[in-house]
Amino acid sequence: MARMLIPFEVPLLPGRLVKRYKRFFADVALDDGREVTVHCPNTGSMLRCGAPGSRVWVSLQDRPGRKLPGTWELVETDDGALACVHSARANKVVAASLKAGLIEPLASYAVQRAEVCLERGKSRFDFLLSEPGECVVEVKSVTLGMGAGEGAFPDAVSVRGQKHLLELMDIADSGRRACLLFCVMHSGIDHVRPADEIDPAYGRVLRQAIDRGVEVIACSVWPTPLGLEVRGQLPVRA
Structure with a gap:
């Protein structure tokens, strides 16, 4: 099977997960010093994908009507792998x-x-x-x-x-x-x-x-x- 890279729409920003809460919210401390609350686009338990302090990547997009400034996209798991938590x-x-x-x-x-x-x-x-x-x-x-x-x-x-x-x-x-x-x-x-x-x-x-x-x-x-x-x-x- 041939390989294909599907790029993200905007560059992702790295940071650390502070916490996930109310199922669809995540607080992230970005590497640039900002702390943002982003959408968590995953309805599952995210078992082994959501420990506080985990390395994460988010997409920030300023769109009219958005309640949150961005979306949690990737997480580094305990074994050093990367997972995409944006299930859609x-x-x-x-x-x-x-x-x-x-x-x-x-x-x-x-x-x-x-x-x-x-x-x-x-x-x-x-x-x-x-x-x-x-x-x-x-x-x-x-x-x-x-x-x-x-x-x-x-x-x-x-x-x-x-x-x-x-x-x-x-x-x-x-x-x-x-x-x-x-x-x-x-x-x-x-x-x-x-x-x-x-x-x-x-x-x-x-x-x-x-x-x-x-x-x-x-x-x-x-x-x-x-x-x-x-x-x-x-x-x-x-």
Whole structure:
């Protein structure tokens, strides 16, 4: 798989995390002496990614209507790896990778649509790929490093993640191609597994989904202060 660097929109500023609080707020002491409160764009527990004093990088953008001056983007983990905590970037990285044909199992499709609802009352899926055929793709951002190159998902109990898997099973049962894509935005991870010790129900449903024909793949994205580098596929050990 070829590599591709997706640059950030603005240069990132380094600093130290003071604290994360109220889920979506983070106080950061920048290297230039300023202390800023920025948006924390991650709904998970951020296990092993949010210790006070951690080296972090933020993007500051003065936009009309913004309540906070910027966004927390990257963190250096305890083992010296970098993780991207801006989980919404996973879909943007995957969209660019699909367009460039860099995700090999999904490279044959000519058309991609984002945020597609296949049936009323059901979930929106991240991508619908078509021509030839169709493939429904749900993307999950992975930032939980367990050590020794191992990554796990989810980092907190995910009822929504279980619901997505159940619906992907229904899609596979209907004869359409269904895929769960782990976007691993952590430079210290070289394989992924379900986090059974955190959400055993998710692990059970994931294995059921695989047995029912849902494809589960993972791609490696190395965060750097310059951008996010797509680096290739990773094994999934379910």
